[in-house]
Amino acid sequence: QQQVKQSPQSLIVQKGGISIINCAYENTAFDYFPWYQQFPGKGPALLIAIRPDVxxxxxxxxxxxxxxxxxxxxxxxxxxxxxxxxTYFCAASRWDDKIIFGKGTRLHILP
Amino acid sequence: DAGVTQSPTHLIKTRGQQVTLRCSPKSGHDTVSWYQQALGQGPQFIFQYYEEEERQRGNFPDRFSGHQFPNYSSELNVNALLLGDSALYLCASSLEAGQGGSEKLFFGSGTQLSVL
Incomplete structure (x- = not known):
């Protein structure tokens, strides 16, 4: 059961444009929603995160x-x-529980 | 301040062999989590170690085991390797498991394991 569904799989955007990546989750107990950025040959790095009170x-x-x-x-x-x-990954977790990742979106910005 | 370091960076094994991957957490961090990232997929949680004990475990078979040492470094062991174990293995460190701090994961660059 995939608990975090991410779309699109890939995205191409012109330089200066707005890139939008979407995620949906199933577990209402999740209370922490981070986004990670991963470059080729590197591990994911935390980009930004939000809690459901905002x-x-x-x-x-x-x-x-x-x-x-x-x-x-x-x-x-x-x-x-x-x-x-x-590549951008959305993720979700409950307090102090493991972080569950989406399958990722490969973003390419055209120069 | 060194971040999370993993060794080796690349590894080639054959089916049935055993492998050990190593991880040194970010300075000051006491919790280590291991993830498996298959090609084109998101990281999948294997397990987490805190105070030298396995604290949480994902949906991985017993062939996957680990250890955490008093200096907080960690090892991931995989026995009886299968072709499907080929993946990037990521180590992530964080602070204060049990206090909510384990949310902020800092990842290493990973070990690319190829099983032939």
Missing amino acids: SEKKEGRFTISFNKSAKQFSLHIMDSQPGDSA
Whole structure:
């Protein structure tokens, strides 16, 4: 049973555009929703995270939008740059439990 | 300040063999988690070690075992290797399991295991 479903699998965006990646979860006990960024040959790195008591969190060009009733959350990358080209993973966990990852989205920003 | 270090970076084994992967956590971290990342997939949780004991375990067979040492470093052992064990094995460290701190995972670059 896949507890975190991520879409799309791959995404191509023009430089300066907005990249949007979506995730849906099933377990209403989840209370922590991070996004990780992974470059080839590297491990994932925490990008931004949100808890369900807020609907949006912004850090620089990266924003998480959270919809608790729909059990969905998304990552928005504003003014996308070629350096943002990477694989992005959404994830979820309950307090102090293991983090469960989505299958990932390969993002390519066209120069 | 060194981050999470893993060794070796690459490894080639044949079916039926045994393998040991090693991980040194980020300075100050006391909790180590291991993940398996198959090609084109997200990381899958194997297990987590805290205070030298296995604290949580994912849906992996007993062929996968681990250990944590007093200095918080950790090993992942896989016995009777199968072709399907070929993957990137990631170690992640965090702080204060049991206090909610284990959410903030810091990953190493992984060990790429190929089973022939």
